[in-house]
Amino acid sequence: MLELDALLERKPRALSGGQRQRVALGRALIRDPKVFLFDEPLSNLDAKLRVGMRMEIRKLQNALGTTSIYVTHDQIEAMTMADRIVVLKLGEVQQIGTPGDIYQRPVNSFVGTFIGSPPMSLVPATLRRDGDAFLLDFGKDQTIRLPVSRNESIERAGVEHVDVGMRAEHLSIADGAKGSDEFESDVVLVEEHGADSIAVVTLGRREVMARIRPGAADTGDKGMRFRIDSEAIHLFHPDTGVRLV
Secondary structure, three states: OOOOHHHOOOOHHHOOHHHHHHHHHHHHHOOOOOEEEEEOOOOOOOHHHHHHHHHHHHHHHHHHOOEEEEEOOOHHHHHHHOOOEEEEEOOEEEEEEOHHHHHHOOOEHHHHHHOOOOOOEEEEEEEEEEOOEEEEEOOOOOEEEOOHHHHHHHHHHOOOEEEEEEOHHHEEEOOOOOOOOEEEEOEEEEEEOOOOEEEEEEEOOEEEEEEEOOOOOOOOOOOEEEEEOOOOOEEEOOOOOEEOO
16 A cells, blocks of 8 residues: 555665655554544655655545544645644634635634745735725725625724735736726736746735736836735734634
């Protein structure tokens, strides 16, 4: 099952890090336990080995059907391996849910910024009523209009100042006529990730990240328009960090 047949005659010192981890898994598996307890088992492996072992452990868990509790500080491991995630902060449970729930509906700003790569950006803003909707005012003449569908939640929250949480995929380069959910900014930095790029731009007093097409912007570009997905962003209480909307 662990493909260790070719290694049986080797001494421990002749095994690679990944091979030693598979031997350790074998020692646990042979006892047929009711629960597997993993304490950062991949932390000492290099990036390539971690990816391979991550898949091996997940396949084994699926094949055996044994409950596994897996402790990790690597959010990618948590997101890719878990059926349910428990997010802890200083020993206290912040949120329990599926990877999708944790990523898309974080209960507070700590969970939102902890889960996700690149991390969620948090930008302070002021809520202002404008006709039948609310505006988010980031300062520096950067304001966006929120959809009317969010009015009820905002009114129930009863706050004027919020921290706006937005992921890189919530921001994109705008095209066509200027809309009410757009802002202008110079491009501070562009990181090339291959299939896509991350542009760092300024919103209010903070830098935020936008996921864009490769080559769509370059470091130093001036006055580009970016669109915010106002349906997807989160509003957090600035003091407690609790998600309001």
